[in-house]
Amino acid sequence: MPQAILRSTLRELVHCYQAFEGYASADICQQGLTISQFDILVTLGNGQGMTPKELVEKTLITKGTLTGVVDRLQIKGLVNRTRSTLDGRSQIITLTKKGQTLFEKVFPGHLAYMGQAFAHLQTKEISHIEEVLSNLRHAFESQKIKGKTL
Template structure:
């Protein structure tokens, strides 16, 4: 069986994701956040005060990875946790004023990275590319 990484969707997507992450990291480090924290912040900027279980369902990482990242974020003053009044065993995760204030600059950083990366595609190709990625993600999440 021949395997050519240049014709492997998984390899290419992973390689592209690493390049996106590297470039995003360069832009957001001055804000005091790192790439691993970014998906969590994106979710909390949309809806604050969610459980770890809710976050886990949205960002598709391992539970231990999320727990470690949340511990670091709490240590760095980016989130705070409170008891969940509906479930004494769970905690709710909240943004701090510090992380709330980073939102606009972080969004700008992500938009800059996206625009630079996708500039080689026409507007219609960019739309198709985004549609294709959403379809593949939905397919993989349902399987």
């Protein structure tokens, strides 16, 4: 395998991700939210609330970071923390009325905005992109497990 192709492909992956991030955050930041904050807002949207542990599983935020992100959302009045009655260690994070309203206001618009970038693509093509990405991901993941055993 020619290493030049490998390197350019990896570079392209990084550039692609950065382009996505830049595109998405241009919209999200206009709402005064960071990507992580938006991630939490959307994950909680239309739900019954969840524990930090669940949020960590559903988002890409690690537990040490989550505390701070939720803190800032709480300061903005978008979420509440309530202690769980079942387990004294855990808590339930819910959207406040303000948070729910914000979610309902910005989420559909954000999806539409993201959709614009794909407007020129057929559903089939998008599925193909997803498949390619999935394969690439599995290439890293399966290899990583092997690597660990070394």
